[in-house]
Amino acid sequence: MSSMKGLELSRAFWEDAVRPAIRETCPVLLPRLAAGLCGGGSDCLGYDDELSHDHGYAAGCMLFLAPEDAETHGFLLSALYDRLPREFLGVKTEHRSRQGNGRYGVKTTEQFLLEQTGLFHTPETWREWMAIPSYALAAACAGEIFYDGSGDMTGIRETLRTGMPEDVRVKKIAGHAVLMAQSGQYNVSRCRRHGEESAARLACCEFVNHTLAMLFLLNERHMPFYKWAFRAAKELLKLSELIPTLEALLREPDEDTIERVSAVVIEELRAQGLTDGGWDFLEPHAYAVMRRIRNPEIAALHIMEV
Structure with missing residues (x-):
């Protein structure tokens, strides 16, 4: 063969x-x-x-x-x-x-x-x-x-x-930003305080998945099937340096690491003119991103819709 x-x-x-x-x-x-x-x-x-x-x-x-x-x-x-x-x-x-x-x-x-x-x-x-x-x-x-x-x-x-309209890309970015905030910055620590370590690990996996989706959108690329998402992400021109950190989070959830990843993403959102806020939490940035949408029908969608 x-x-x-x-x-x-x-x-x-x-x-x-x-x-x-x-x-x-x-x-x-x-x-x-x-x-x-x-x-x-x-x-x-x-x-x-x-x-x-x-x-x-x-x-x-x-x-x-x-x-x-x-x-x-x-x-x-x-x-x-x-x-x-x-x-x-x-x-x-x-x-x-x-x-x-x-x-x-x-x-x-x-x-x-x-x-x-x-x-x-x-x-x-x-x-x-x-x-x-x-x-x-x-x-x-x-x-x-x-x-x-x-x-x-x-x-x-x-x-x-x-050919994806820019407003669609921006809407998806906003959705993944708020879901990153919910799963990683909020629920990992909250689940642990409840004594739900398995739930915390699942929340961290959600954070990693939404972060991967965010990286592809910020690079104006389509994220492939999950089996190949990490490998393809290593080839991205922007923020591919985060991939080893995301891989480490899958092995062991860590709240400080989640915050560092979120900070890097926030900085790229600022660099692309999608937010100008000074918050550390991703949720208000997600709403700032939503305000960049020009199409009123897209702007009226639920923020978590991706």
Whole structure:
């Protein structure tokens, strides 16, 4: 079996097997399709290793068509994909490709969006942006498009990556700020005074989770599935230095450490012009952040809504 990472294997399969077959059989489709590997999975994040190969490791790629092109050319492209070799570089290929039935093969751009976001289109309203979980947006933006003849998939993923309205980002920041205050600055010590150490540890985990979400939002990034949140956070341009501290909090909750983390986050909120208060407690900063929201409907949402 190959030791190649999933993205590397998928790109090689496209370059050496799929694209030559399309060029030979139906070259007219090349300007109309995109090819890549994107969505959920450690391979799309570049985090896969030998252990990851015990499930879902196969040679394959995704071929994307616009819905109108899929009606005309989808069957032909699926049939071509299914005639490809059953093994590539010593790795078995997956051939469940009929119009998106399976991870690899032919999909419409609408199918990709529906699988990742629950919508047939990129988000168009602030409500749609608020409703899509961060991990879903992160998955939709993960991976790589190897080739894009029409530019459609590149545009879709760029919209998902950078198109979140600023008021939505700010609202989510406010929500995570108040939840950091509630879980970490308030409830860890309070649970301990009640003699509820297990509850204190659970509250600390909540604090760490909301802090991670905050770090991604302050970096204008989508936080991936919790399994990979810490690893991805280490790659953030801002505040990644907090990650070892958050890891330590998971091992042993510490109230002074929670306050130090909160102080660093407050300083970044000030640096981004989201608050100018001098409080040590995050809750009043959360309300200050809410006051930066211009859209009255978003500003009227409950502060804890994220």
